[in-house]
Amino acid sequence: MIARDLSKPAATGLRVGVIGIAATAGLGYGAGDHLSHFGHSMLVATMFFLSICLGALFFTLLQHVTSAGWSVVVRRVAESMTGALMFLFPIVLLLIGVPALMKNGFLYDWMATDAEWVQNNTFIQAKTGYLNGPFLFVRILIYFAIWIGVARFFAGQSRAQDDDQDPGRTLKMQRAAGICIILFGLATTFAAFDFLMSLNAEWFSTMYGVYFFAGAFWSSLATLALSTMWLEKRGQLQGVVTSEHYHDIGKLMFAFTFFWSYVAFSQFMLYWYADIPEETHWFNYRIWGDWTGFSMLLLVGHFAIPMLGLLSRHVKRNRKVLAFWCFYVLTFHFVDLYWNVMPELANGLPGENPAQAGVPFSAMDLTAMIGVAGIFVFGFLKTLDGKPALAIGDPRLPESMAFQNI
């Protein structure tokens, strides 16, 4: 059950990652827009894989906090995914933390604190107590300290249990999971505010953290299912993970299709109903203008289609069909993040109306995704390499292996 020979794909991931990000940077310099598009593309890609890592971390915490038995066979895969957080940390620091200290507004308009329009903007000025470079830098350190700390604790305990089979470790993790899930919730909520919502520093939504989390868990379940299938194909986990486990992952994915839609609609409807300009403008240039089609795509593609597609139990129990929906889910998680980030490329620029600046597709969007994907794969597989692919010391392993839905 030891996951062997993963160092080769991991090295390939690292190579693809470095080349992909370098190519994106090259294209970014070539675009001559002060790296603005480069920054936004990189942000979409980084948030995409960061959200997958955070979803995996939440998955691990959730199993412990509910003392779930069914998931033991796939928990190690999720634990290993959180290993990629270490390697996403420097990207976030360079992309968000350093520009904040340097007062460079290439990505976040509010960071250009010396610019005249920022100084004249009442909304941004009223938030400087929170939105300022040094504090944001410290916050990034805190978020990653929490995420990486929690991830390493749970992965480490689980690994140690492989060797000593101590059921006390399960109880220890169960006790820690409660407080850790609260810390996770706080860090993820504020990270969503800082990394995504503050792209438009005038806008605010208290629901935004939940919205980001819903998409994060959704896409991470898809990644979990796909990774498990891939490991099965390589001869790991074969005969251990059954269609019962995929059925449960599929159920969660279906549930979070709905949860994401529920939260996204709640956020929209409260603003739509109150109809206050400082709240609706964020939706305004996404719904009326060049982004209309994209918004409709999100509505139908992120909600209606997967909702109907994942409804049947036969879909969730068939690996091939479920794999299709997992790829679909990942595609639309990208669409979701793109819709959140990219309209802000034109927003805030003098003389630019984001509703009429067009959907700025570029090769950079793709190369950034490929690059950060490489880094994610490297971090994920490097953590898993040479270790048991499932938590062999967990006292609930027999329960999980014999698990049946009906």
Added chain:
Amino acid sequence: MSDSNEKLHGIVAYFTDIDGLMAAARKVRDAGYKRWDSYTPFPVHGIDEAMGIKPTILPWIVLVMGLTGLSLGILLQWYTNAFDYVFLISGKPDWSLPANIPVAFEMVIAFSAFTTFLGMLALNKLPHLSNPLHKLESFRRITDDRFAIVVEAADKNFDAGRVRALLGAASAEQVEDCPVDTSRAALPLWFHGLAAIATCLTFIPLAVAFKGRFATSEKPRYHVWPDMDWQRKRKTQTEWEMFPDGRAMRLPVEGTIAQGELRDDFELYFGVDQDSFVPDRVSYDAGAMGPSAEGRPAWLTGFPTAMVVDEALLERGQQRYDIYCSVCHGQQGNGLGSVALRAKALDAQKWGWVDPKSLLADNAKSYSNGEIFHIVSQGVSTMKGYGAQIVPRDRWAIVAYVRALQMTQGINRRELNRLGVDPADLKPVPTIDDVRVSSADAGR
């Protein structure tokens, strides 16, 4: 073992553990029996497969009913909001999907949940009040520590001897015959009587409600909670015999003034010179205002000495003006507020609507500051007074801002000459008569 004369309901086999039950269930399944069931103290995973039970059609029924709930939820809102009783609420369209979604969603949940619950009962043929198995002493243990399989005699392949042999070979702890329940099945007479009376009683509240809804009565309405309807307190503006003057409301003690009610600064509070007489709303109608009125109060032409007119005051005035005044008079002061525009779109004049005044008109400019203050406080013509909502200092701020609007929006000829601008080049500030609205805008 039962008497061979008794009719057989079925044959029961008891097992001590799940594995025995599952193995036996597979054998019974493979033997081709249809009318049989397993009884366990708790849900057993995998029993559906072992018994060869086909997936239930309940999910499809729930899907259909969920979609029915969705359609009914939307239909209900369309019928009530956009068809039967169209009512404009905060400028929203009569019928729009975002507002419909919460109710439609709840209807989907309600229909699906009830269908799941009631459908489960119906498909399981529940409630089932009696079963011959309940008569068996040993069968009681299946709610505790035994597992049972019952093959019913109603199965068309049923043969008592073969079933006994099959179950006996399947490591059953005990195999037992279950006779048909021959005890009286009919409900006792008193139960029928009680049920009939209870059914009649349930009609009473309904009948009372119908009578209240459709019949007329000369008696006062029935008070369900008299202590709430007649509380032991006096309401404002009513009598109370306890006091000599018979009033429920008390006057302030002579020679005292309530906190915040001392209004000795006539300039600040009334917009007139100190110790001038103070007009009320009625005296305006009697001609106390306007340039030519006689016997008018000594209206203040400047600002009260207690007020400092500076940029901060104008900004405050603009803010208050935009909140309280601009909905009718428009942000420019030209009378093009959103209320005025909508009234025009509805052609509200036919119901007696009077367009809000343009504050840039000559007669509005001719009023003194004190008169404008008085209008803001007490109202004029169809305009309501705002004295209750806006504190006096803010009313003066509004006066200052209205003056600023008049100076900047309606530029005078001499000023234009000084600036060297030809008046013909300027577009006039639009008035309500310049606005063209179609009745289609009325719903927006």
